Amino acid sequence: xxxxxxxxxxxxxxxxxxxAAANRKRLEDAGIYAVNLMSSPGAGKTSLLERTIEHLGGxxxxxxxxxxxxxSQDAERIQxxxxxxxxxxxxGGCHLDGNMVQIAMxxxxxxxxxxxxxxxxxxxxxxxxxxxxEHDKIxxxxxxxxxxxxxxxxxxxxxxxxxxxxxxxxxxxxxxDVEKIRRDASRLNARLEIFAVSCRTGEGLEAWFSWLExxxxxxxx
Amino acid sequence: xxxxxxxxxxxxxxxxxxxAAANRKRLEDAGIYAVNLMSSPGAGKTSLLERTIEHLGGxxxxxxxxxxxxxSQDAERIQxxxxxxxxxxxxGGCHLDGNMVQIAMxxxxxxxxxxxxxxxxxxxxxxxxxxxxEHDKIxxxxxxxxxxxxxxxxxxxxxxxxxxxxxxxxxxxxxxDVEKIRRDASRLNARLEIFAVSCRTGEGLEAWFSWLExxxxxxxx
Numbered sequence: 001x002x003x004x005x006x007x008x009x010x011x012x013x014x015x016x017x018x019x020a021a022a023n024r025k026r027l028e029d030a031g032i033y034a035v036n037l038m039s040s041p042g043a044g045k046t047s048l049l050e051r052t053i054e055h056l057g058g059x060x061x062x063x064x065x066x067x068x069x070x071x072s073q074d075a076e077r078i079q080x081x082x083x084x085x086x087x088x089x090x091x092g093g094c095h096l097d098g099n100m101v102q103i104a105m106x107x108x109x110x111x112x113x114x115x116x117x118x119x120x121x122x123x124x125x126x127x128x129x130x131x132x133x134e135h136d137k138i139x140x141x142x143x144x145x146x147x148x149x150x151x152x153x154x155x156x157x158x159x160x161x162x163x164x165x166x167x168x169x170x171x172x173x174x175x176x177d178v179e180k181i182r183r184d185a186s187r188l189n190a191r192l193e194i195f196a197v198s199c200r201t202g203e204g205l206e207a208w209f210s211w212l213e214x215x216x217x218x219x220x221x
Numbered sequence: 222x223x224x225x226x227x228x229x230x231x232x233x234x235x236x237x238x239x240x241a242a243a244n245r246k247r248l249e250d251a252g253i254y255a256v257n258l259m260s261s262p263g264a265g266k267t268s269l270l271e272r273t274i275e276h277l278g279g280x281x282x283x284x285x286x287x288x289x290x291x292x293s294q295d296a297e298r299i300q301x302x303x304x305x306x307x308x309x310x311x312x313g314g315c316h317l318d319g320n321m322v323q324i325a326m327x328x329x330x331x332x333x334x335x336x337x338x339x340x341x342x343x344x345x346x347x348x349x350x351x352x353x354x355e356h357d358k359i360x361x362x363x364x365x366x367x368x369x370x371x372x373x374x375x376x377x378x379x380x381x382x383x384x385x386x387x388x389x390x391x392x393x394x395x396x397x398d399v400e401k402i403r404r405d406a407s408r409l410n411a412r413l414e415i416f417a418v419s420c421r422t423g424e425g426l427e428a429w430f431s432w433l434e435x436x437x438x439x440x441x442x
Contacts, residue, residue: 040261041345041374042366069346071373092376094315094346122374124262125290125315125344144365144388145263152292153262153343155313167365173394 016130019098023133031221034116036132039140041122044166046074047199049117053081055209060216062115065104067096084108095126115216128156136161143167143176150184157188169198237351240319244354252442255337257353260361262343265387267295268420270338274302276430281437283336286325288317305329316347336437349377357382364388364397371405378409390419
């Protein structure tokens with residue numbers, strides 16, 4: 001079989017790193033823990049946010065930055081839960097970057113926050129390459145996407161601290177080997193924490209809530 | 222709500238257009254019809270290819286160019302069906318471009334082909350911006366991704382000639398309004414042909430096979 005490798009040059013990454021470092025310092029100074037939530041379109045980022053707000057919203061002061069190509073549907077879904085939400089429309093751009101998040105943070109009340117969740121554009125490729133200043137990257141993989149995804153999209157899994165395997169309520173109806181996902185993802189990233197969950201039924205989410213709350217407490221001033 | 226728009230500059234598109242036009246001429250000269258198959262990760266591009274080869278492989282001479290960040294799993298899946306397949310590994314790159322396809326075409330026997338199917342990197346954003354020389358773009362959306370995707374990822378739906386709504390066998394187990402997908406996608410692109418299918422059960426695929434075969438015949442020399 002013919003196999004061709006095409007290297008892709010990315011000069012803009014260095015400039016982004018400087019902006020991400022500045023965002024990180026602002027978050028640290030304010031005692032805010034921040035996560036960058038990434039996945040393919042429709043894997044469940046906004047549903048996870050809704051569940052997380054319902055569960056932790058009462059005792060953790062949180063805000064959300066929503067990244068989308070178009071529309072403010074996701075920010076509206078989040079605001080209806082009573083949480084500060086800023087919508088970034090990338091106008092076709094395939095990922096958030098440090099500059100966009102810096103601008104979005106300007107419109108948040110950072111003095112009264114414990115947790116910032118940044119929901120990236122739905123894309124399992126590009127967002128992994130751009131640090132935003134977050135403390136941890138979180139990747140969601142839906143079981144409906146198939147168990148070959150960690151090996152085919154490795155960067156996302158290498159960069160993340162947590163993998164949420166979502167939609168496990170659909171496992172009886174599809175061909176997906178969750179153990180293969182766990183095995184392949186752990187091989188790419190030995191420190192990856194993996195939680196199998198269903199944002200629809202709530203199954204497995206307690207472990208995620210505990211993980212998140214522990215990190216918020218550790219970063220509080 | 223605060224809403225921020227960030228324009229993204231793409232200077233490289235013009236250079237890509239020239240390469241795509243050269244690819245297109247090569248295809249036309251050889252009487253080959255070519256499609257560019259795009260979707261989120263795991264929506265069913267390779268499964269659709271497998272079904273299409275099983276159904277049309279006997280009477281249409283076809284080849285496949287497989288785009289992936291890493292691995293040659295998909296090309297191997299296709300080759301096991303007895304079809305010429307070239308794997309392009311983008312080494313992290315989020316889309317195929319005209320140059321990659323030009324190089325891949327060099328290793329195909331164009332004189333003995335009727336149909337070239339290019340399976341793009343799994344990504345609902347970037348691939349829509351890069352013409353490869355194909356005659357038609359085909360987008361697959363899995364019902365598990367949710368019915369809000371056309372409005373949130375409009376470019377892909379505006380650029381495509383066909384939308385395949387896949388995994389309809391899972392509709393009884395999820396919240397997804399197929400009519401909303403049809404309506405929103407048609408509003409973005411009035412000429413879009415829409416087929417609801419299940420690559421797993423085969424339901425609805427006949428309409429896709431007929432559409433494809435008709436186009437192959439029309440482009441034959």
